[in-house]
Amino acid sequence: MPIVGTAGHVDHGKSTLVQALTGTDPDRWAEEKERGLTIDLGFAWATIGVHDVGFVDVPGHERFIKNMLAGVGAIDCALFVVAADSGWMPQTEEHAAVLDLLGVDRGVIAVTRIDLTDGDTTELAILEIEEQTAGTSLEGWPIIPVSSPTGAGLTELMRAIEVVLDTRNPSDLPFRMWVDRSFTIAGAGQVVTGTITSGSVAVSDELEIQPSGDRVRVRGIQHHGRDVSSSVGGSRTAINISGASIALERGDLMAAPGTALATTRVLIELQPARTVGAIPDRGAFHLHVGTASRPAQLRRLGTSSAFIAQLVDPVAATVGDRIIVRDSGRRAVVGGGRILDPIPVQRPRSSEVDRLLEAIDGDPDQRADALIDVHGMVPTRTAVAAAGGGHPVDAVAAGSFSVSPAELSSIGEMAATETAAFHARNPVRPGIPKPELASRLGVPPPVLDAAIAASSELAEETGSVMVRGFTNEISIADEARIDAAIAAIGASFDVPRFGTLDIDTELAHVMLRRGDVVRVADDLVFTSSQVDEIRRRVAELPDGFTVSEFKDRFGMSRRQAVPTLEWLDSIGRTRRSGDGRIVRG
Numbered sequence: 001m002p003i004v005g006t007a008g009h010v011d012h013g014k015s016t017l018v019q020a021l022t023g024t025d026p027d028r029w030a031e032e033k034e035r036g037l038t039i040d041l042g043f044a045w046a047t048i049g050v051h052d053v054g055f056v057d058v059p060g061h062e063r064f065i066k067n068m069l070a071g072v073g074a075i076d077c078a079l080f081v082v083a084a085d086s087g088w089m090p091q092t093e094e095h096a097a098v099l100d101l102l103g104v105d106r107g108v109i110a111v112t113r114i115d116l117t118d119g120d121t122t123e124l125a126i127l128e129i130e131e132q133t134a135g136t137s138l139e140g141w142p143i144i145p146v147s148s149p150t151g152a153g154l155t156e157l158m159r160a161i162e163v164v165l166d167t168r169n170p171s172d173l174p175f176r177m178w179v180d181r182s183f184t185i186a187g188a189g190q191v192v193t194g195t196i197t198s199g200s201v202a203v204s205d206e207l208e209i210q211p212s213g214d215r216v217r218v219r220g221i222q223h224h225g226r227d228v229s230s231s232v233g234g235s236r237t238a239i240n241i242s243g244a245s246i247a248l249e250r251g252d253l254m255a256a257p258g259t260a261l262a263t264t265r266v267l268i269e270l271q272p273a274r275t276v277g278a279i280p281d282r283g284a285f286h287l288h289v290g291t292a293s294r295p296a297q298l299r300r301l302g303t304s305s306a307f308i309a310q311l312v313d314p315v316a317a318t319v320g321d322r323i324i325v326r327d328s329g330r331r332a333v334v335g336g337g338r339i340l341d342p343i344p345v346q347r348p349r350s351s352e353v354d355r356l357l358e359a360i361d362g363d364p365d366q367r368a369d370a371l372i373d374v375h376g377m378v379p380t381r382t383a384v385a386a387a388g389g390g391h392p393v394d395a396v397a398a399g400s401f402s403v404s405p406a407e408l409s410s411i412g413e414m415a416a417t418e419t420a421a422f423h424a425r426n427p428v429r430p431g432i433p434k435p436e437l438a439s440r441l442g443v444p445p446p447v448l449d450a451a452i453a454a455s456s457e458l459a460e461e462t463g464s465v466m467v468r469g470f471t472n473e474i475s476i477a478d479e480a481r482i483d484a485a486i487a488a489i490g491a492s493f494d495v496p497r498f499g500t501l502d503i504d505t506e507l508a509h510v511m512l513r514r515g516d517v518v519r520v521a522d523d524l525v526f527t528s529s530q531v532d533e534i535r536r537r538v539a540e541l542p543d544g545f546t547v548s549e550f551k552d553r554f555g556m557s558r559r560q561a562v563p564t565l566e567w568l569d570s571i572g573r574t575r576r577s578g579d580g581r582i583v584r585g
Contacts, residue, residue, distance in 0.1 A: 002165045002234050003195050005056040007099060008081035009089040013112035013148060017081060018057045020148040021158065022046035045224050045236070049162035054224075054236035055079075056195070075195070076234055077164040078107030080138060084117045084125045084145065088132050094333050097273040100136040101336020102322045106167075108142050108160045109133075115147040136274075173364065174256035174389035175199030175207070177237065178290035182248040185240075189219070192248050193238045194291070199256060201239065202230035209244060210253045210316035211262030216243040251292030253316035258381060259389035262314040267344035268323055269357060270298075270307050270337040279307075279335045284328040287311060289321050289339070298325070305337070306353045308344060317342035318388035319367040320360055341371065342386050348374070364390025368402075376407030377447060396454075399446025412455035414441055415448065419458060420467050428474055428506045430513070431466030478507055486516055490527045493534075493554040497523045521563035534564065535573055544580035 006014040018024075024044035044055045056075065078099055082092055099107070109129060114122050126143050133139050142160040146153035177194040184190055201207070205218045220240035221228050231237040239254070253260055266287075272279045279298070287296040287309050295312040309325075321339040326332065340356040341348070352374040359370035368387035372378050372395040380402045384391055395402040403411075418440055422432040438448045452458045452465060459468050474482075485501040498508065498519075511517045517525040526534065534554065541553060551561035565581060568574040574581045 002051050002076040003054045003056060003236060004077045004079050004161060004165075005075035006079045006081060007095040009083070009086070009091040009095070012081050012083040012086060012089070012092070014079075014081045015057050016148045017079075017110060017112055017146065018044050018055050020151070020154060022055055048158050048165065051162065051165050053161070053165065054195070056236075075104065076106065077161055078104050078138075079161070080107055080109045080141070082109065082111055082125060082129055083113045084111050084122045085113050087125050088128050093132070093275060094273075096133065096136060096138055097275065097333050098324055098336070099138060101271065101273065101324055101333070103137060105137040106164050107138065108144060108157065108164060109138070110153075110157055111143060111145040112148065114145045114152065115150050173198035173233075174259040175201050175205075175254075176256075176260070176388075177201070177239070177254045178292070179248050179252040179254060180250050180291045182250070182252075184247075188240050189242055190244060190248065191238055191240050192252075192254065193236070194254070196231055196233045196235050196237055197290075198233045200230060200232040201237070206257060207241070207254050208257040208260070209248060210255060210260045211314035212244075212246060212252070213262065214244050214246070215257065216241040216254075251290070251294075251315070253290060253292075255316070256389065258385055260316045260318050261342060261382065261385040263317050263342045264311045264314050265344060266309050266311070266317055266339050267341035267348055267353070267356070268307050268309050268325075268337055269305055269340050269353075269360070270323075270325060270335045271305060272335045273333050276332075276334045279325070280327070285309075285334070286326045286328055287315075288324040288326065289315060289317060292316070295328070296325070301348060301353065302350065304350065304353060306340065306348070308348075317386075319356070319364075319371065319386060319390075320388065341374065343371070343375070343378070343382065345375070364388045365393050366390070368392045369394045372402050373404045373406070376410075377401055377403045377443070396450055398450035399444060401444060401447050403447055403450060408447075408451050408454055411441060411443055411447065411451040412458065415451055415465065416455065416457040416467060419465050423467060423470055426506060426509075428472050428478070428510050429464070430461065430472050431464035431470070434460065434463055434465050437465050474507075474510060478510075482507055482511055482516065485511065486527055489517060489525060490530060493526075493530065493556050493560070495524070495526060495530075495560065498525045499523050520567040524560060524563055534568070538568065538574065539583050541583065543582045544577060546580050550581075 006018060008014055022044040046053055082088060111122060111125055122145050129143055144153055144157045144160055146157050176198050177196045179192045179194050181193040182190065201218060201221065203218055203221060207216050207218060209216060218239055219242050221231050222238040223231065223235060270279060281300050285296045285298055287294050292315045294315050296309045299308045301307065317339050319339060319341065323339060324336045325334055327334045338360060340353065340360065355373055356370050359366045364387045368383045368390035369392050371383050371386055372392055379400055380392065383402050392402045395404055396408050415437060418437060419432050434448065435445065438445045441448065452460055457468060459466055481503050485503050488501060489495045512519060515528055517527055518531045519525050537553065541549060547558065547561050547565060550565060551558060565574065569576060572584055575584050
C-alpha cells in the first residue's frame with residue numbers, strides 16, 4: 001500500500017483535504033478537534049486508481065514539528081498544501097525545507113481554499129509557490145487548485161497523485177519499519193504501527209528492535225483493521241509482537257535481524273536549510289532520523305559539510321539514513337542530510353569522508369566495503385548492520401572480521417618488521433610465537449593469519465612466524481654446551497635446577513623446543529628418556545604410595561618429587577587419594 005503524506009503550514013486545510021479525499025477524519029484526539037489543528041500523526045486511507053493508498057496527515061504547527069518529521073520519512077508521495085488565501089507562510093517554508101533536505105522528490109502541491117478567494121488571488125498563490133520551490137526537490141511538482149468543501153479540483157488532484165504512485169519503485173532492501181505508535185491490547189499484547197520503508201514481514205517472523213537490541217516474534221499483522229499474513233514496503237502496518245523486554249515507543253526501529261545497530265555517535269553529511277545560510281558550530285540541537293528524535297551536539301570537521309553528532313541517547317542508524325537537524329533554541333530546522341558512518345572514529349580524515357560520500361548512493365554491499373575501507377578492520381556483523389544489511393565484497397574475511405586489502409597489507413608489513421626484530425634478538429629461535437606477534441601488533445589472531453597468508457615476506461611453521469629464508473643454526477660451541485647440560489641432567493633423577501646450568505635463555509628454548517628435555521615445573525626439567533622411565537617405573541609403586549616413597553624410589557629430593565608428582569597428576573598418569581596417590585592406566 002503506497003503512502004501519501006501531507007505537509008504544509010498550520011490551518012491551511014491539510015486534515016480537511018484528507019477527509020475530503022478519503023471520507024475519514026484523520027484528527028484522532030479530542031484536543032485536536034477542539035483546537036482545530038493536528039497535534040499528532042493522523043491516518044486515513046482511500047482507493048486512488050489501482051492503488052489502495054494510506055494517508056499520513058502531519059501537524060503543521062511549529063510546536064509539533066517533530067511529529068511532522070516522524071510522518072514524512074517513509075512516504076511515496078508528498079501532498080504539499082498551501083492555502084490560496086494565505087500563501088507561503090513560515091511553516092510552509094519549514095515543511096518545504098524538510099522535504100527538500102530529506103530528498104523527497106515525488107509529490108503534488110494542492111492550493112486549498114480556492115472557494116474563499118477569487119481567481120487572481122489563486123493565480124498569485126500559484127506563482128508564489130513556483131518561485132519558492134524553484135531549486136528545491138519540490139520544483140516541477142503538479143500544482144492543483146482545490147476546494148475541500150465544494151469538491152472543486154479533487155478529481156484532478158487524485159489523478160495527479162495516481163500518476164506519481166504509478167511510477168514509484170518498490171525497494172528490495174531488508175525489512176525496516178520505524179515505530180510511530182505503540183500500545184497494548186488486552187489478550188493480544190503489544191502492538192506497534194508504522195510505515196514499512198523496505199522489505200517485507202510475515203506472521204512468525206523474527207525481528208530485531210533497535211536501539212534495545214531485543215529479538216521479537218511477529219504474532220499478527222493488520223492493514224487498517226484487517227488481519228493479513230504479511231505486509232510489504234510502503235504499507236501502513238500494525239504488528240502484534242511478543243518477546244520485547246520493554247515497551248516500544250516512537251523512534252524505535254523494527255528491522256530484519258542484524259541489519260541495523262544502535263549508536264550514540266554518527267558521522268553525518270549536513271546541508272543547511274536555505275533560510276539558515278550556515279549551520280552554527282555550537283548550540284543545542286535535535287537530530288531526527290526515521291521517527292526518532294535525539295538531543296545532539298554537533299562538531300564540524302574542518303570547513304566541510306561533515307559533522308560528528310554526539311547523541312545523548314542511542315538511536316538506530318545505518319549508512320545512508322536521511323536525517324534532519326533542528327536548533328532547539330530557535331526551534332527551527334537548520335539542516336538535513338544523511339548518515340555517512342554510524343561507527344565513526346574520533347576524527348575522520350577528509351579522505352575517509354570522501355570515500356563514504358562516494359559510496360552513499362551505492363547499494364548496501366558497496367556501503368559495507370566503504371566502511372571497511374575507512375576503518376581498515378571491522379567485525380563483519382557490525383559492518384553488515386551499519387550498512388543496512390550489506391555484505392562486504394572487496395574486503396578480506398578473517399574469522400569474524402572483515403579487513404580491507406590496504407589494511408591487510410599494512411598489517412603484513414608491520415608483522416614482517418616485528419618478526420625481523422625478533423630474529424635479531426632471538427637468533428636461535430625459529431620465529432616469534434604467533435600469539436605474541438598478534439599481541440604486539442594489536443590485531444586479532446585470525447586477522448594476523450590472513451596477513452601472513454597474503455604476505456610474500458612471512459612464513460609460519462608449528463605456531464611460529466618467521467621471515468622467509470631465516471635460519472636459526474646453532475654454533476658448534478652452543479651444541480657442546482647443550483650436550484653438557486643434557487649429560488648433567490641425565491646423570492641421575494636428583495637433577496640440578498635448570499637455571500643453574502651453563503646455558504642461556506635462548507639455548508634453554510632450543511632444548512625444550514627440540515624435545516631434548518621436558519619441563520615439569522618452572523625450574524625443573526628431565527631428559528626425555530628420564531621422563532619415559534618415570535612414567536614406567538611409577539607403576540611399580542603400591543596404590544596409595546606417598547611422596548616419601550616416590551622420592552626414595554627415584555632418588556630425588558622433596559624439591560623434585562612434589563612438582564614431579566603434580567605433573568604426573570596433570571597428565572593423568574597418577575591420581576591423588578587422600579595423602580597418597582594411585583597409578584591410573
